[in-house]
Amino acid sequence: LKTNYKNFPMVPRVIFGAGCFGQLGEILMPKRINSEAPFIFLVDDVFEGTGLISRIPLIFNDQLIFISADEEPKTDQVDALVHKIKSDYDDLPSGIIGIGGGTLLDLAKAVAIMLTNKGNSYQYQGWDLVKKPSIYHVGIPTISGTGAEVSRTTVLLGPEKKLGINSDYTTFDQVLMDPDLTKGVPKEQWFYTGMDCFIHCIESLNGTFLNAFSQSYGEKALELCKEVYLEDLQEDEARNKLMMASWHGGMSIAYSQVGVAHAMSYGLSYLLGVRHGIGNCLVFQHLKEFYPEGVELFNEMKEKHNILLPKGICKELTNDDFEIMINVALSLVPLWENALGKEWRTIVTPEKLKSIYQKI
Ligand code: NAD
Ligand code: ZN
Structure with missing residues (x-):
């Protein structure tokens, strides 16, 4: 009998609904340690100069930091942010708020962890390496699909690998889901990030790790994705449903794993900087x-x-390039095991992966 079931954390508080961003100030107020301990808002710079900024409830010595999502989050970037926050203030912040897509959500999680844990963030890439609880952190998605708002990982590009900091302290303490925040997302990006969710469902539902817990969330997310991308819903209904699809897709993989597309997409991302959503689609x-x-x-x-x-x-890649991507992909053992079972190495060879990469 299996007795090593995962006991994993969930987001303890969540608020959902069009316009709920307006309640952020009252949600944060009781979490303020004192007037010296600020909230740090990490905000996607796509919102610079927009109406959203004036609605951010800045008081005392809170700080707003704009960050570009043009590149996926890096361990160096996390360490630099932590260094800046520590040198700007005597006290630890009351909390970190990430406002944006998976990139900003992952940065907020990682910064919250690294404010209380020693050393550099690359040292924590892996599973359950974080020693101390993070500070309070809040996730506010502005594009739907990654499931980063519910997951217990923050995916970072480090000096040696693209890998998550997977830990019980990674998960957000509060998530605010306001579908109106996703209004300005360009169509292509809406598709790529939404397909991340769709692919999470397919990989989870067709994996060997599947169980009733994952299946219940995965089936719901898949149903919502089909409605959003194959039916002609009203825009607000589509926004609401895609936000919940992302949530359920994330919950589904929390208790199983992703699969082939993610393993190979990590290789593309590591070598070429191809971003997660489009990389998954390409594979x-x-x-x-x-x-x-x-x-x-x-x-x-x-x-x-x-x-x-x-x-x-x-097209232009060398044999060495292919080898790098293949090695990154093959190193993600749990993903292959989920996709193809314990004997996956008999099915997936470096040659096989190369032939797929060559088509991209
Ligand atoms: P993103 O955060 O990289 O953003 C994609 C683009 O959309 C950016 O140009 C951004 O500025 C723009 N954007 C976001 N919201 C917008 C809005 N409301 N209006 C206009 N433009 C907007 O995209 P993503 O696909 O959500 O996240 C990808 C990242 O998420 C990757 O770094 C990936 O590794 C990570 N990820 C993490 C998890 C996890 O569980 N932690 C899971 C999957 C992916
Ligand atoms: Zn994904």
Whole structure:
């Protein structure tokens, strides 16, 4: 009998609904340690100069830091932010608030952890390496799909690997889901990040780690994705449903794992800086042999929304380049084990992966 079940944390507080961003001030007030201990707002710089900024409840010596999401979060960037916050204030902050997509949510989680844990953030990339509880942190997604708002990981690009800080202290203490915040997302990005959620569902539901817990969330998320991307919903309904799809997709993989598309997409991202959402799409379109029904649905959704994926991404790569990507992908053992079972190495060889990368 298996007795090593994972006992994992969930987000203890969540507020959902159009316009709920207006309640942020009252949510934070009781969490203020004192007037010297600020809240630090890490905000996607796409919002610079927009109406959202004036609605951020800044008081005392709170600080707002704009951050670009053009590149995925890096361990160096986390360490620099932590250094800045520590040198700007005598006290530890009351909390960190991340406002943006997966990039900003992951940065907020990582900064909250590193404010109380010694050393550099790359030392904590892996599973359960964090020793001390993080400070209070809040996630406010402005684009839906990654599930970063619910997950117990923060994915960082480090000097040696792209890997999450997976720990019980990573999970947000509070999440605020206001679907109105996703109004300005450009169509292509809406598709790529939404497909991250769709791919989470396919990889979780078709994995060997599947169980009733994951399945219940994965099926719900998949149903919502189909409604959003294949039916003609009203815009506000679509925004609400995609936000909940992201949440359920994240919950589904919390108790299982992702699979082939994610493993290979990490390789693309590590070598070429290809971002997560589009990277998953670039890989997933060529995974018919692993996920036949999922790829068919994906193609339907892509056509309905006239999405043209870029081609020839790997055309100019050298053998060494391919080797780097393949090594990153193959190092993600739990993902392969979930996708193909314990004997995955008999199915997935470096040559096999190279032939898929060459199509991208
Ligand atoms: P993102 O945060 O990288 O943002 C994508 C683009 O959308 C950016 O240009 C951003 O400025 C823009 N954007 C965001 N909100 C907007 C809005 N309301 N209006 C206009 N533009 C907006 O995108 P993402 O796909 O959400 O996140 C990808 C990141 O998430 C990757 O770094 C990936 O590693 C990480 N991720 C983390 C987890 C996790 O569990 N921690 C899971 C999956 C992915
Ligand atoms: Zn993902």
